[in-house]
Amino acid sequence: MGRTAQGVTQGLRELKDFYGLPENTLWVTMADGHFWWAFAKGPVVGVEPGNSDGPARYRLTKAGWSKTSLTGDPLTVRSLSSALTRTASYQMTICAIKHEDYLLRRIRDEGDPLHAQATALRAEMREIGLRMIRQLDWRDFEDPGRSDFCAGRLAA
Numbered sequence: 001m002g003r004t005a006q007g008v009t010q011g012l013r014e015l016k017d018f019y020g021l022p023e024n025t026l027w028v029t030m031a032d033g034h035f036w037w038a039f040a041k042g043p044v045v046g047v048e049p050g051n052s053d054g055p056a057r058y059r060l061t062k063a064g065w066s067k068t069s070l071t072g073d074p075l076t077v078r079s080l081s082s083a084l085t086r087t088a089s090y091q092m093t094i095c096a097i098k099h100e101d102y103l104l105r106r107i108r109d110e111g112d113p114l115h116a117q118a119t120a121l122r123a124e125m126r127e128i129g130l131r132m133i134r135q136l137d138w139r140d141f142e143d144p145g146r147s148d149f150c151a152g153r154l155a156a
Helices: 005-020 081-089 098-109 115-136
Strands: 026-031 034-046 058-059
Touching: 005 034, 026 098
Parallel strands: none
Antiparallel strands: 026 034, 034 058
């Protein structure tokens, strides 16, 4: 069929995954500008012979395909990191997601821990800056280069 040895190996791995991955496997795809996800339900289902309108085999899903987070926010491709969406360029059908922690956070609508840490540090820096400013005295704003400045000058 014109496939390389690597392509045949990938094809066999995909068949094994399609038939063998358990129901708690998260299946994802990108289509129509959205990121879709679902969990499979039960084994692979074969289509009756003669019904050539669709795929020969498929898997049912537990709750259908969703294009929103668990809280209802749309999972548009444009709103997701390219670290995740670059998976769309994969030429085969079934692949592993490299940034699954990011994907799960987006589906669960959880914040990024690094963003939360940076926000907390920014707030802490602001509070420290305010405390430093409160320690200043009005004399800290005087210009010592002015000739009429004499506060604390010693006579020569």
